[in-house]
Amino acid sequence: MVNFTILAGGYSTFIATYLFNSDAGTLSLVSQSTTGQNPSWIDLHPTNKSILYATNExxxxxxxxFFVKQDGSLTPALGQTSSGGNGPAFAVPLSTGEVAVMNPRIGRTY
Structure with missing residues (x-):
């Protein structure tokens, strides 16, 4: 049996953790971790997969x-910073330790 943990953001106030069982072909909700409003884009740190970044679009x-716990749920937010604009729709953690956040009209690196 192979289980896959899936983290999913969206237009809500939480990031959901799902468990997909490939043998049974089942998908079950494990938890819903409270975040800021509309965590529409999520991405893991490139070298430390226990750190997750989310934009609030x-x-x-x-x-x-956030830290991703062993069961796939998230800790409360470790930190939050302004994206400097309306509706950041994309973020990518960089190997430098910074995170590039893209708003529709401006781009910023933190």
């Missing part, structure tokens, strides 16, 4: 960071 715009 809303008018204020923000980038949050």
């Amino acid at each position: 809303n008018t204020d715009g923000a980038l949050q960071s």
Whole structure:
């Protein structure tokens, strides 16, 4: 049996953790971790897969960071910073330790 942990953001106030069992072909909800509003883009740190970044795609715009626990759920936000603009729709953690956040009209690196 092979189980896969799937983290999913969206237009809500949480990131969901699912478990996919490949043998049974089942997908089950494990947890819903509270985040900021609209964590529409999530990505893991390139070298430390226990750190997750999420954009808050809303008018204020923000980038949050979390630890991913053993069961796939998240800790409360470790930190949050403004994205400097409305609706950050994309973020990518860089090998330098910074995170590039893209708003529709501006790009920032933190």
